[in-house]
Amino acid sequence: MFDLSNRIALVTGAGQGMGAGIARNLARQGARVVVNDLDANRAQNTVKQIQAAGGDASAAPFDVTHFDEVQVGVNQITENFGPIDILVNNAGNAGGGPTMELAQFREMPVSDWRRFIDVNLYGPANCAKAVLDGMCERGWGRIITISSGAGQTGLPMGIALYGAGKSGAIGFQRHLALEVARNGITVNTVALGLMANVGDEASLKGMAASQPTGRLGTPDDVGAAVIYLASDEASWVTGQVLGVNGGTFLP
Numbered sequence: 001m002f003d004l005s006n007r008i009a010l011v012t013g014a015g016q017g018m019g020a021g022i023a024r025n026l027a028r029q030g031a032r033v034v035v036n037d038l039d040a041n042r043a044q045n046t047v048k049q050i051q052a053a054g055g056d057a058s059a060a061p062f063d064v065t066h067f068d069e070v071q072v073g074v075n076q077i078t079e080n081f082g083p084i085d086i087l088v089n090n091a092g093n094a095g096g097g098p099t100m101e102l103a104q105f106r107e108m109p110v111s112d113w114r115r116f117i118d119v120n121l122y123g124p125a126n127c128a129k130a131v132l133d134g135m136c137e138r139g140w141g142r143i144i145t146i147s148s149g150a151g152q153t154g155l156p157m158g159i160a161l162y163g164a165g166k167s168g169a170i171g172f173q174r175h176l177a178l179e180v181a182r183n184g185i186t187v188n189t190v191a192l193g194l195m196a197n198v199g200d201e202a203s204l205k206g207m208a209a210s211q212p213t214g215r216l217g218t219p220d221d222v223g224a225a226v227i228y229l230a231s232d233e234a235s236w237v238t239g240q241v242l243g244v245n246g247g248t249f250l251p
């Protein structure tokens, strides 16, 4: 079950955190994984981890917010390895803890808005655009976007533009899923709750205790959900939002 041999998967923002976990999990199921990140060294680290575990991986650093860069990257991947079967749009900003950029909307400068929309909405759209024609020609494809509970509900802590980008990605995938449903392509979103990379040890402990399950999420929790959605077995699951959140948000 969930055999991904002979599939080529591109995972964006996979140099660390959830993306690295997704890449490792896809490789374990047999996929040839292309590890994208803005940061080439990080991408290379994930490649090394996968290869050390006996998996097949290569790095493809580019910025998902620029369509031209994405198109060049996807063309190179296609030439070197073959066409992309599985796209996982994981690159995003405003994780949490030390990296979380909290700012109440009234205090956030207008010049800061765009980068949240650029990476969280345009990133998935740019990457989908670059791979979709090939998927349609071959009659098979999987597009999975990593969104957030912040895209499903309102939160007061100062992530309004991040939430807008993540909601936008959910709206985008619903429409796209129906446009390509007869081409053998599924388009789904995984909406994450609080993950275990969002703070220092003390704050993580407090956050874990407040969760329904008593723990925060891990890269392997996300990887397992992505493996399923990427598989042949999930061919009748499309346009859905799968909450991987330990029960913190129940729509």
Ligand SMILES: NC(=O)c1ccc[n+]([C@@H]2O[C@H](COP(=O)([O-])OP(=O)(O)OC[C@H]3O[C@@H](n4cnc5c(N)ncnc54)[C@H](O)[C@@H]3O)[C@@H](O)[C@H]2O)c1
Pocket: 012, 013, 014, 015, 016, 017, 018, 019, 036, 037, 038, 039, 042, 062, 063, 064, 065, 090, 091, 092, 093, 094, 095, 096, 099, 119, 123, 146, 147, 148, 149, 191, 192, 193, 194, 195, 196, 197, 198
């Ligand atoms: N960590 C959480 O608690 C949490 C919660 C909900 C949703 N998410 C979402 O999950 C995804 C992964 O989160 P994470 O915590 O692992 O993030 P992270 O910040 O640890 O890693 C993100 C990676 O993406 C890369 N990246 C950023 N912008 C990019 C771009 N324009 N092009 C290519 N690569 C780029 C970064 O270099 C980094 O290596 C993100 O989309 C995030 O919004 C995370």
